[in-house]
Amino acid sequence: xxxxxxxxxxxxxxxxxxxxxxxxxxxxxxxxxxxxxxxxxxxxxxxxxxxxxxxxxxxxxxxxxxxxxxxxxxxxxxxxxxxxxxxxxxxxxxxxxxxxxxxxxxxxxxxxxxxxxxxxxxxxxxxxxxxxxxxxxxxxxxxxxxxxxxxxxxxxxxxxxxxxxxxxxxxxxxxxxxxxxxxxxxxxxxxxxxxxxxxxxxxxxxxxxxxxxxxxxxxxxxxxxxxxxxxxxxxxxxxxxxxxxxxxxxxxxxxxxxxxxxxxxxxxxxxxxxxxxxxxxxxxxxxxxxxxxxxxxxxxxxxxxxxxxxxxxxxxxxxxxxxxxxxxxxxxxxxxxxxxxxxxxxxxxxxxxxxxxxxxxxxxxxxxxxxxxxxxxxxxxxxxxxxxxxxxxxxxxxxxxxxxxx
Numbered sequence: 103x104x105x106x107x108x109x110x111x112x113x114x115x116x117x118x119x120x121x122x123x124x125x126x127x128x129x130x131x132x133x134x135x136x137x138x139x140x141x142x143x144x145x146x147x148x149x150x151x152x153x154x155x156x157x158x159x160x161x162x163x164x165x166x167x168x169x170x171x172x173x174x175x176x177x178x179x180x181x182x183x184x185x186x187x188x189x190x191x192x193x194x195x196x197x198x199x200x201x202x203x204x205x206x207x208x209x210x211x212x213x214x215x216x217x218x219x220x221x222x223x224x225x226x227x228x229x230x231x232x233x234x235x236x237x238x239x240x241x242x243x244x245x246x247x248x249x250x251x252x253x254x255x256x257x258x259x260x261x262x263x264x265x266x267x268x269x270x271x272x273x274x275x276x277x278x279x280x281x282x283x284x285x286x287x288x289x290x291x292x293x294x295x296x297x298x299x300x301x302x303x304x305x306x307x308x309x310x311x312x313x314x315x316x317x318x319x320x321x322x323x324x325x326x327x328x329x330x331x332x333x334x335x336x337x338x339x340x341x342x343x344x345x346x347x348x349x350x351x352x353x354x355x356x357x358x359x360x361x362x363x364x365x366x367x368x369x370x371x372x373x374x375x376x377x378x379x380x381x382x383x384x385x386x387x388x389x390x391x392x393x394x395x396x397x398x399x400x401x402x403x404x405x406x407x408x409x410x411x412x413x414x415x416x417x418x419x420x421x422x423x424x425x426x427x428x429x430x431x432x433x434x435x436x437x438x439x440x441x442x443x444x445x446x447x448x449x450x451x452x453x454x455x456x457x458x459x460x461x462x463x464x465x466x467x468x469x470x471x472x473x474x475x476x477x478x479x480x481x482x483x484x485x486x487x488x489x490x491x492x493x494x495x496x497x498x499x500x501x502x503x504x505x506x507x508x
Contacts, residue, residue, distance in 0.1 A: 103209040103506060104136045106227060108197060108220050112141035112170060116393050118421045119240050120146065122305055123214060127168055129499030136167045138208075140201045142175035142193060147368065147390055149177050160200065171200055194219035201227050210234040210274075210506040216243045221269040234274040236505055237298075241279075241418035242286055249413045250341050267291065273298040275505045279305055279419040280442035286416065303501045306493050307424045312397040314430030314486055319398045325388060327402065330362040331472060334403035337422045339369030344409040344436055347464045349378055352385045354465060361472060364388060366399055400429035404478060405471050408435040408443060412458040415441035427452055427489040432481035434468055436460070452485030 107127060111120025120141075127137050143155045151174070155161070161172045173196050176189040194217065201223070208231045213224030221237050228235035244262035247253045253262065270276060270291050276298050278284050284302050291297040322332070335348060345365065352363040361384065365375055368390040379387045391399050400406070406426045410418075415438035423443060426433055433453030437443045444455040454471065456463040471478055 103503070104207065105130060105138070105506070106201065106204060106208045106211045106231070106233075107137055107139045107141075108201065108211065108213040108224050108227070109139065109141050110175070110193070110214060110217065110220065111146055112139055112172075114152075115142070115144040115146045116390070117146040118305075119214060121393075122421065125306075125495045126499045126502065129495055130503070131167045133499075133503070134167075135503075137169070138201075138204055139168065139170040140197050140204075141170065141172055143172045145175050145177045151175070151177065159196075173197055173200060190217035190219050193217075194223050198223045198226060202230055206231040206233075208233045210236055212236045212238065212502065214238045214240060215269070216241065218243050218266060218269045221273070225269070225272045228272075228274075234506055235272065236275050236277060236502060237270070237273045238277045238303075239279075239283065239287065242283060245286070245417045246342065246414060249417065250411070252341070267294075270294075270298060275299045275301055277301050277303045277502070277505070279303070282416045282441050283419075299505075301501075301505060303498060304493060305419065305421045305424065306495050306498050307428050307489060311394075312400065312425055312428035314428075314482070315397065315401045317401060317404060319402045321391070321395065321398050322402045325364075325386060327362060327364070327386075330360055331405075332362055332364055332403045333405045333407060333468070333472075334364045334366060334400075335407045335409065336366040336399055336403070336426075337420070339365065339367045339371040339375060341370065342411055342414050342418070343371070344411050344459055345371060345375060347409050347436055347459070347461055348407060349382070349385065350461050351465055351468055352382050356382060356384055358384070362386065364403070366391065396425065397429060400426060400431060403431055405468070406431050406433050408433055408437065410435070410437050410443070410458055413438065415443055415458070419443060424489060424492070427485035427492075430482040430486040432471060432478050432485065434464070434471060436464055446488075450484055450488035452481050452488055 109123045111117035113124040130137055144152045159174045163170050176192045178185040178189045210233050211224045211228045213220050215221045224235050253259055284300050288300050348363055355361045363385045366388045375387045379385045419442045435443055435455045436458045437455055447453045447455045454467045456467055
């Protein structure tokens with residue numbers, strides 16, 4: 103088969119969705135399929151184009167059955183909501199112009215969203231090449247933006263919701279990451295005369311190099327963490343995370359010499375969190391590390407935190423939990439009840455889930471993990487065992503091919 107993939111990120115860009123789609127493309131290529139990828143120049147880590155990729159609007163590379171065309175993403179900081187929306191639109195239009203001249207035939211277009219604009223690029227290309235459209239939804243827009251208060255105007259909310267339904271209409275299949283997202287999307291398309299199929303296809307571990315290892319890492323030495331018990335958040339520093347929980351917990355433990363809190367990553371909250379770290383001697387905020395250090399970073403922690411704000415557990419599934427499980431470390435998650443993350447933690451026995459933004463519960467369960475090394479070890483072992491039974495990239499890649507062939 104020939105597949106046309108439209109994605110906002112692709113390796114060596116470090117965005118989790120980029121790593122996931124790169125792995126899927128590799129699996130499809132190994133099965134003998136040809137893939138054309140339209141994506142952006144790498145920009146995710148610092149929200150600007152990486153130095154070695156600057157200087158050209160379009161770059162093209164070929165690697166056997168995979169051809170990758172990289173386009174200028176017109177990057178903007180996440181805090182600049184309007185500018186960011188304009189940049190997504192500009193990138194999507196450029197992707198459409200470039201992709202529409204790709205020589206067919208194609209068996210399917212696979213488009214990743216957000217941004218939703220790429221869904222409509224995919225729709226136009228599917229019509230142009232007379233093939234199927236598989237739209238992969240990594241989270242649900244505009245629901246997340248509304249929940250975070252980024253969109254407040256009733257008129258704008260209704261307009262975005264109409265645009266969302268317009269984007270879904272005409273797809274042959276919508277893929278989502280969990281049962282929660284399946285229910286969310288199915289409700290929105292139920293009134294369509296011919297609604298697209300909604301299929302749950304979860305994400306997976308994006309790096310097979312992540313293995314359980316000693317907590318005594320070079321990272322621990324480099325950042326002078328010593329023998330202290332490390333409570334860590336590693337990932338995007340955005341508005342979706344309740345960092346207030348970790349900050350309050352650090353304040354609660356400020357007199358303890360044996361516990362330190364580490365926030366590792368980058369994003370719109372970076373400067374705010376770094377400012378806070380100057381006030382707390384037991385809080386470190388460390389910049390995003392190269393992907394090759396991911397296993398080492400995760401192993402440094404004794405406890406990992408997944409702090410989603412209220413309501414967001416029904417709209418997204420942070421892929422970082424698979425990486426933490428692979429590292430064999432326990433998780434304390436602040437997430438909505440009966441959501442995918444809570445179900446995974448409950449089924450695996452690899453951690454503890456509390457209600458989002460509930461500091462008292464968060465503090466008490468964190469204290470339980472801090473004071474019980476045997477419980478931490480038991481949960482970490484269960485995390486790795488569960489992960490090894492989870493879907494492999496090969497299985498997930500096959501699920502997408504099945505959708506194309508149906």
